[in-house]
Amino acid sequence: MTNNNPLDALGEFPLIARIVELLGDAAAADILVPSGDDAAAWLETTPGIAVATIDALTEGTHWRADTMSMADVGWRAVAANVSDLAAMGATPGTLLVAASLGPAITLADLDGFVEGLADSCRAHGVRVAGGDIVRGPATMFSIAAYGRVDLVGNATEDTPLLRRSSARVGDAVAVSGHPGASGAGLALIEAGRTSESEATPLLEAHRRPRARTALGHAAVEAGIRCAIDVSDGVLQDLDHVAEQSGVGIEIDCDALPLQPAARALLGDASALDLALGGGEDFELLLTGAEATLRSLSSSEVPVTVIGRVVAEHPGETVARDAQGTVYEAPQRGWDQLAGDGAR
Amino acid sequence: MTNNNPLDALGEFPLIARIVELLGDAAAADILVPSGDDAAAWLETTPGIAVATIDALTEGTHWRADTMSMADVGWRAVAANVSDLAAMGATPGTLLVAASLGPAITLADLDGFVEGLADSCRAHGVRVAGGDIVRGPATMFSIAAYGRVDLVGNATEDTPLLRRSSARVGDAVAVSGHPGASGAGLALIEAGRTSESEATPLLEAHRRPRARTALGHAAVEAGIRCAIDVSDGVLQDLDHVAEQSGVGIEIDCDALPLQPAARALLGDASALDLALGGGEDFELLLTGAEATLRSLSSSEVPVTVIGRVVAEHPGETVARDAQGTVYEAPQRGWDQLAGDGAR
Numbered sequence: 081m082t083n084n085n086p087l088d089a090l091g092e093f094p095l096i097a098r099i100v101e102l103l104g105d106a107a108a109a110d111i112l113v114p115s116g117d118d119a120a121a122w123l124e125t126t127p128g129i130a131v132a133t134i135d136a137l138t139e140g141t142h143w144r145a146d147t148m149s150m151a152d153v154g155w156r157a158v159a160a161n162v163s164d165l166a167a168m169g170a171t172p173g174t175l176l177v178a179a180s181l182g183p184a185i186t187l188a189d190l191d192g193f194v195e196g197l198a199d200s201c202r203a204h205g206v207r208v209a210g211g212d213i214v215r216g217p218a219t220m221f222s223i224a225a226y227g228r229v230d231l232v233g234n235a236t237e238d239t240p241l242l243r244r245s246s247a248r249v250g251d252a253v254a255v256s257g258h259p260g261a262s263g264a265g266l267a268l269i270e271a272g273r274t275s276e277s278e279a280t281p282l283l284e285a286h287r288r289p290r291a292r293t294a295l296g297h298a299a300v301e302a303g304i305r306c307a308i309d310v311s312d313g314v315l316q317d318l319d320h321v322a323e324q325s326g327v328g329i330e331i332d333c334d335a336l337p338l339q340p341a342a343r344a345l346l347g348d349a350s351a352l353d354l355a356l357g358g359g360e361d362f363e364l365l366l367t368g369a370e371a372t373l374r375s376l377s378s379s380e381v382p383v384t385v386i387g388r389v390v391a392e393h394p395g396e397t398v399a400r401d402a403q404g405t406v407y408e409a410p411q412r413g414w415d416q417l418a419g420d421g422a423r
Numbered sequence: 424m425t426n427n428n429p430l431d432a433l434g435e436f437p438l439i440a441r442i443v444e445l446l447g448d449a450a451a452a453d454i455l456v457p458s459g460d461d462a463a464a465w466l467e468t469t470p471g472i473a474v475a476t477i478d479a480l481t482e483g484t485h486w487r488a489d490t491m492s493m494a495d496v497g498w499r500a501v502a503a504n505v506s507d508l509a510a511m512g513a514t515p516g517t518l519l520v521a522a523s524l525g526p527a528i529t530l531a532d533l534d535g536f537v538e539g540l541a542d543s544c545r546a547h548g549v550r551v552a553g554g555d556i557v558r559g560p561a562t563m564f565s566i567a568a569y570g571r572v573d574l575v576g577n578a579t580e581d582t583p584l585l586r587r588s589s590a591r592v593g594d595a596v597a598v599s600g601h602p603g604a605s606g607a608g609l610a611l612i613e614a615g616r617t618s619e620s621e622a623t624p625l626l627e628a629h630r631r632p633r634a635r636t637a638l639g640h641a642a643v644e645a646g647i648r649c650a651i652d653v654s655d656g657v658l659q660d661l662d663h664v665a666e667q668s669g670v671g672i673e674i675d676c677d678a679l680p681l682q683p684a685a686r687a688l689l690g691d692a693s694a695l696d697l698a699l700g701g702g703e704d705f706e707l708l709l710t711g712a713e714a715t716l717r718s719l720s721s722s723e724v725p726v727t728v729i730g731r732v733v734a735e736h737p738g739e740t741v742a743r744d745a746q747g748t749v750y751e752a753p754q755r756g757w758d759q760l761a762g763d764g765a766r
């Protein structure tokens with residue numbers, strides 16, 4: 081490892097100080113023990129449910145320098161993590177961030193990552209409480225998010241969480257936002273079509289996705305008990321719900337709220353493929369009473385009923401068009417382990 | 424990335440199932456939401472202080488295949504994390520584990536890592552609540568640990584935590600166990616001297632270190648309020664205490680509880696260098712009333728007074744021998760960022 085990289089010259093502790101300063105108010109400064117001790121600590125004075133998740137992001141697998149800036153990577157890392165908490169109905173609170181810095185990363189790259197991370201923290205209402213930074217053979221980030229569901233004043237008998245295992249026969253199935261928008265954004269970037277004016281919302285969905293925290297919270301308050309976020313594609317993610325709930329799921333392709341720009345720029349067939357198989361939208365899939373699901377919809381984050389939970393074909397999701405023809409996926413989701421290293 | 428690796432053939436979800444099975448009772452199965460949903464969840468019915476930390480471990484930087492088995496890496500990853508919680512006085516509870524699998528890792532490597540991790544979880548009284556596994560350009564692990572300090576029945580006015588900033592002039596300084604033992608173990612491995620019978624406790628200290636959870640807990644109960652764990656070497660870690668507490672620290676080299684085997688096999692000078700500058704012992708450094716510190720000592724985990732907190736040279740740790748000669752370190756700790764990539 082050469083030492084002409086300013087990162088190496090800086091050293092561990094000055095680098096951490098620089099990161100904390102760049103984070104600004106996205107660093108949790110007022111908790112009981114902020115960054116700088118052996119661990120972070122904060123008070124929890126009321127009973128609750130702790131909800132926690134961890135994600136790993138690696139260069140080449142989760143981002144490519146030609147399709148995302150380091151600021152986008154930082155933004156998305158937070159969104160992906162917070163989305164997992166949103167899909168449980170939890171209120172996200174603190175993040176811990178671990179970074180392995182590979183030989184090629186520059187100080188500007190790291191600054192960009194931290195700035196995107198800080199912006200995303202502000203947009204998602206979370207703060208960084210601590211972290212770890214090391215040198216390694218490749219650049220990789222790992223974020224753990226910690227959130228809570230308050231139990232005080234919660235009058236219901238059951239556990240106020242959104243589970244994958246809580247879908248019941250007769251439930252309606254709904255999705256937030258416009259699934260496939262992130263995948264459409266990536267397709268346009270790969271095709272060099274980023275300057276087309278209609279592309280903007282799709283590029284934004286790919287580079288600056290937003291976790292649906294408020295929706296998850298509203299859903300659990302309204303009595304909904306089943307959700308998953310769209311990280312591997314609508315069909316693959318609904319399969320997890322179907323498997324864990326022991327039910328079948330049917331989707332009406334024509335009901336899917338495709339992003340109009342995706343249809344216009346990529347065509348109906350591609351927009352549908354991306355909606356059903358494209359990953360990393362961070363929208364929520366929910367099941368429950370149809371009227372309750374509809375009541376969660378807003379102009380900012382629409383919630384659209386796209387199907388139903390059935391007793392047939394347990395463990396499987398089947399999508400059909402208006403003629404009843406079963407949808408055959410060109411690919412189902414993104415298998416991150418068996419991939420070609422470019423996703 | 425080639426596909427003749429059984430890891431790739433297995434796919435993400437079967438691999439996760441395999442890992443959960445290998446973890447056995449080291450996987451948290453009885454919490455509110457175990458592995459398999461968007462996030463893990465557990466009940467917290469009493470008020471408390473949440474304590475959380477994250478660590479990154481990368482191939483080449485934190486372990487070398489020629490000095491550690493993958494099971495040792497798994498063991499150490501847990502010990503390092505739990506040690507950070509022990510150094511706060513917290514009771515560790517759950518871990519989240521993220522793994523990036525590089526092209527060279529085999530299924531046997533991963534199984535070894537998981538087995539060592541599970542053994543270490545059992546030894547440290549913690550359990551894995553969830554994780555993430557991805558393919559990447561290099562193998563890297565990241566563990567987040569979550570623990571708690573109970574506030575019920577805690578009658579003291581102040582916050583029952585061990586902080587780096589709580590050292591006060593007049594405090595005694597103590598260390599647990601035998602600092603330098605891990606570094607001595609590594610030195611013997613590098614010198615090919617692992618078969619010497621006296622080497623056993625040193626190799627054990629390097630490959631199977633134990634975090635001092637019970638000691639951290641006992642210290643906080645006894646009214647001690649300042650600690651740090653030995654991760655970068657006694658001198659460097661005490662410098663953090665000195666800086667954050669705005670005090671000076673003096674160490675008596677002759678009082679250091681060197682491991683007899685380290686003195687016998689490597690000589691007094693090397694044993695001292697490793698005790699003051701060798702990292703990753705995961706012993707605790709504590710400051711407070713001398714009698715209280717001595718009362719924490721047991722035959723299993725000795726606690727030895729090695730110095731004192733002074734008003735002079737704030738922010739600095741000075742070590743002296745019996746003649747008053749100031750110790751000059753050949754190297755002070757391990758700077759993980761500026762390193763040569765082999766530590």
